Amino acid sequence: MNEFELIARLTRALPGNETVVVGSGDDCAVLDVGAQDRLLLFKTDAVVEGIHFTKATPPRKIGRKALARCLSDVAAMAGTPTAALVTLGLPPGFEVSFVEAIYAGLNELAAQQGVAVVGGETTTNPERVLISVSLIGFVPRGRLLRRSGAKPGDAIFVTGELGGSLAGKHLDFEPRLVEARWLAEHFPIHTLMDVSDGLAGDLRHILNASGVGAELLKRAVPISRAAQLAAKAGDAAKPAFAAALTDGEDFELLFTTAGRLAIPLLDAWRKQFPKLRLSCIGKIVPGKQITIRDQRGAYPLNARGYVHFTPAKSHLADGGR
Amino acid sequence: MNEFELIARLTRALPGNETVVVGSGDDCAVLDVGAQDRLLLFKTDAVVEGIHFTKATPPRKIGRKALARCLSDVAAMAGTPTAALVTLGLPPGFEVSFVEAIYAGLNELAAQQGVAVVGGETTTNPERVLISVSLIGFVPRGRLLRRSGAKPGDAIFVTGELGGSLAGKHLDFEPRLVEARWLAEHFPIHTLMDVSDGLAGDLRHILNASGVGAELLKRAVPISRAAQLAAKAGDAAKPAFAAALTDGEDFELLFTTAGRLAIPLLDAWRKQFPKLRLSCIGKIVPGKQITIRDQRGAYPLNARGYVHFTPAKSHLADGGR
Numbered sequence: 001m002n003e004f005e006l007i008a009r010l011t012r013a014l015p016g017n018e019t020v021v022v023g024s025g026d027d028c029a030v031l032d033v034g035a036q037d038r039l040l041l042f043k044t045d046a047v048v049e050g051i052h053f054t055k056a057t058p059p060r061k062i063g064r065k066a067l068a069r070c071l072s073d074v075a076a077m078a079g080t081p082t083a084a085l086v087t088l089g090l091p092p093g094f095e096v097s098f099v100e101a102i103y104a105g106l107n108e109l110a111a112q113q114g115v116a117v118v119g120g121e122t123t124t125n126p127e128r129v130l131i132s133v134s135l136i137g138f139v140p141r142g143r144l145l146r147r148s149g150a151k152p153g154d155a156i157f158v159t160g161e162l163g164g165s166l167a168g169k170h171l172d173f174e175p176r177l178v179e180a181r182w183l184a185e186h187f188p189i190h191t192l193m194d195v196s197d198g199l200a201g202d203l204r205h206i207l208n209a210s211g212v213g214a215e216l217l218k219r220a221v222p223i224s225r226a227a228q229l230a231a232k233a234g235d236a237a238k239p240a241f242a243a244a245l246t247d248g249e250d251f252e253l254l255f256t257t258a259g260r261l262a263i264p265l266l267d268a269w270r271k272q273f274p275k276l277r278l279s280c281i282g283k284i285v286p287g288k289q290i291t292i293r294d295q296r297g298a299y300p301l302n303a304r305g306y307v308h309f310t311p312a313k314s315h316l317a318d319g320g321r
Numbered sequence: 322m323n324e325f326e327l328i329a330r331l332t333r334a335l336p337g338n339e340t341v342v343v344g345s346g347d348d349c350a351v352l353d354v355g356a357q358d359r360l361l362l363f364k365t366d367a368v369v370e371g372i373h374f375t376k377a378t379p380p381r382k383i384g385r386k387a388l389a390r391c392l393s394d395v396a397a398m399a400g401t402p403t404a405a406l407v408t409l410g411l412p413p414g415f416e417v418s419f420v421e422a423i424y425a426g427l428n429e430l431a432a433q434q435g436v437a438v439v440g441g442e443t444t445t446n447p448e449r450v451l452i453s454v455s456l457i458g459f460v461p462r463g464r465l466l467r468r469s470g471a472k473p474g475d476a477i478f479v480t481g482e483l484g485g486s487l488a489g490k491h492l493d494f495e496p497r498l499v500e501a502r503w504l505a506e507h508f509p510i511h512t513l514m515d516v517s518d519g520l521a522g523d524l525r526h527i528l529n530a531s532g533v534g535a536e537l538l539k540r541a542v543p544i545s546r547a548a549q550l551a552a553k554a555g556d557a558a559k560p561a562f563a564a565a566l567t568d569g570e571d572f573e574l575l576f577t578t579a580g581r582l583a584i585p586l587l588d589a590w591r592k593q594f595p596k597l598r599l600s601c602i603g604k605i606v607p608g609k610q611i612t613i614r615d616q617r618g619a620y621p622l623n624a625r626g627y628v629h630f631t632p633a634k635s636h637l638a639d640g641g642r
Contacts, residue, residue: 006417006443010424014439015432019403024440031404031439031457035355044365044406044455046444082340083352085365087453089446096327103331111336118335118352119345122327123367125410127448132408134365134455136352 025209026147027076027193030139039144041079041137045069049128053171059098060105061171062131067106069196070135071113071175072251076194078145078184081137081177083116089125089132102131113177145255149190150210154256154284157265159276162199162250163243164226170249179273180253187265192255200245200301202254203290213287216301218294220281221245245301256284346530347468348397348514351460360465362400362458366390370449374492380419381426382492383452388427390517391456392434392496393572397515399466399505402458402498404437410446410453423452434498464505466576470512471531475577475605478586480597483520483571484564485547491570500594501574508586513576521566521622523575524611534608537622539615542566543600566622577605 011024021039022030028041047053047066067084074081086106088099099122110117115135159176176194183189191210195202199221207214223244231240238246257265262280269278282293290301332345342360343351349362368374368387388405395402407427409420420443431438436456480497497515504510512531516523520542528535544565552561559567578586583601590599603614611622 006420009417010420011440013424013428015428015437016439017403017435017437020437020439022439023437029404029406029439031437033354033356033361033403033457033459034359036357038355040354040361040457042404042406042439042455042457044408044441044453046408046410046442046453048410048444048446050447051445082338082354083350083363085350085363085455087365087367089367089369089451096330099327099331103334107334107336114338116336116338116341116344116352118337118341118343118350118363119332120365121367123369124372125369125446125449125451126371128446130410130446130451132365132367132453134363134406136354136361136363136457138354 021144022146027073028079028137030077030144038138038140041074041077041139043070043073044132044134045073046130046132048130057171059101062129063102063105064109065171066131066133067109067115068173068175068251070133071109071115071177072173072194072196074135074137075175075177075180075253076192077139078143078180078189078192079137079139080181081113081115081135083118083136084110085118085134086120087132087134088120088122089130090122091126091128092124113175143184145184145189145192147191147193147206147209150206150212150256150284151190152212152284152286153259154190155259155262155280156203156214156216156254156256156282156284158195158199158222158252158254158279158281160250160252161222161224161277162195162227162245162252163240163247164224164230165247165249167226167230169224169226173251175251176253179276182272183253183255186268187257187261190256190258192253195250195252195254197248198246199250199254200290206254206256207288207290213285213289213291214282215285215291215293215298216282218292220279222277222279259283342465343467348394349400349458351398351465359459359461362395362398362460364391364394365453365455366394367451367453369451378492380422383450384423384426385430386492387452387454388430388436389494389496389572391454392430392436392498393494393515393517395456395458396496396498396501396574397513398460399464399501399510399513400458400460401502402434402436402456404439404457405431406439406455407441408453409441409443410451411443412447412449413445466505466510466513468512468514468527468530471527471533471577471605472511473533473605473607474580475511476580476583476601477524477535477537477575477577477603477605479516479520479543479573479575479600479602481571481573482543482545482598483516483548483566483573484561484568485545485551486568486570488547488551490545490547494572496572497574500597503593504574504576507589508578508582511577511579513574516571516573516575518569519567520571520575521611527575527577528609528611534606534610534612535603536606536612536614536619537603539613541600541602543598580604
């Protein structure tokens with residue numbers, strides 16, 4: 001049973017109440033807290049030593065990442081983050097300066113984004129550092145972007161470049177808050193999320209929630225320089241395109257809008273965000289599958305994000321990609 | 322440096338914004354989220370295997386406790402809890418039935434209290450189970466009870482009985498939500514908190530926040546049967562009265578109101594909550610100290626919650642108490 005299957009099982013019987021607009025299963029929970037013009041976003045996310053960072057990671061970057069991951073989830077709802085609580089699990093005998101540096105990195109990003117850090121707690125986690133951040137934010141009422149809104153004929157977009165995040169980006173990424181709000185304000189976006197588990201897996205969440213399939217153009221998927229370099233050096237566990245599809249922690253935006261708006265959106269984006277690449281990587285189609293199309297044809301991608309290349313012998317002659 | 326000193330150091334430089342009504346340093350953070358009639362409460366709390374529960378603790382009780390601790394903090398603000406997120410750190414190879422039982426215990430209490438569980442996440446914490454719960458709730462605007470409102474002449478009250486929680490109550494306690502709201506609605510309560518770190522330490526938080534001292538009547542402090550039994554059996558690390566002052570995890574309410582209201586409040590309480598003991602344990606006085614008064618005189622309590630009995634030789638003859 002993987003994480004998603006476990007969560008699906010656990011979330012079947014969760015108690016609700018009349019404040020819940022969106023419960024589990026989207027980037028943030030959404031609650032109606034009685035404010036006339038907006039809904040509350042509520043999210044929690046944890047980072048653990050040895051998994052999301054190492055003993056060698058500078059503590060400022062650990063603190064920054066712990067908050068940035070939550071901010072990316074608020075971006076995925078086109079929301080504005082407001083306040084955070086920090087839970088710090090620490091081995092006994094930790095250095096105070098280490099903890100202060102974690103907070104310094106977290107506070108700096110919070111201040112940049114207008115987020116108040118309103119407390120939290122420290123507890124003992126004897127073997128390793130663990131940081132859980134809770135975040136609330138807001139989204140205008142009537143502008144809620146869920147994973148379930150994708151429609152056949154939609155164009156699929158992704159910001160930035162994908163893959164190879166472990167080379168450094170996973171500690172330094174910019175949550176796409178401004179970009180997501182701009183999109184929601186200027187275009188009828190159908191669905192929006194952040195790419196945190198890899199494009200293939202996260203697109204799968206949109207497709208499942210929306211009851212549709214997708215066709216991706218291999219050439220259009222933006223592959224990061226880090227993933228390309230790793231593949232060229234021959235020390236990567238997977239080819240660069242597979243890295244772009246399945247590496248985690250990209251924290252870019254993945255969204256769809258009606259296909260006829262693809263060109264106007266790309267034009268407007270380039271004017272608004274000239275430094276951040278936006279790629280139209282394919283389209284939403286009827287069905288359930290993700291299909292990869294290149295100059296030789298179309299190939300299915302399996303549900304887990306693993307690229308299924310076996311039918312394409314000509315590809316093996318092309319370097320295995 | 323203890324937990325409180327560390328937190329004091331870390332919270333000096335936390336970023337804020339215009340939504341913050343109460344930041345760190347009270348039972349919950351309080352935020353103005355634009356709802357006309359109420360303020361948002363925001364709290365997070367973690368329990369860790371080997372510290373807050375053991376490998377032998379039934380998982381339903383672990384889940385219940387993880388939520389109940391947060392609920393007690395909402396009670397400490399006389400608030401109403403609304404929605405929770407659950408972060409579960411699990412060693413690899415955990416049993417799914419174990420996780421389901423944690424959720425069952427948590428969900429049952431949530432449903433009883435009208436709290437929606439709106440998601441969360443699982444992450445790997447290789448050596449031990451850790452559960453962090455985030456909770457939001459509400460308090461009516463204008464009825465916010467802080468730790469800083471105690472005034473000389475106030476009567477000090479505590480619900481239930483104190484000490485010896487480890488014998489079982491720490492897993493089964495009832496968060497005093499109904500009682501706290503009733504108090505806030507019917508009496509001009511000056512200050513309110515929950516007793517989670519022991520009466521002496523928690524009263525100290527109120528005194529520091531309010532700039533006052535307190536005099537406790539030894540005879541009036543309600544000592545739990547568990548603490549009394551442990552002391553009689555001779556296997557307790559401390560006498561029963563010291564247990565009542567310094568054991569943690571009582572999760573009772575500690576509050577003050579004007580002394581002239583003490584009798585009317587006790588009378589009204591008995592009618593409203595005939596099954597839950599309420600004790601007037603002393604009064605707020607000028608100064609900074611906590612003084613313990615018994616039939617022989619008055620003795621200071623030091624700041625850390627440790628009972629300082631050395632001046633009282635007659636007490637040593639009385640069995641060290």
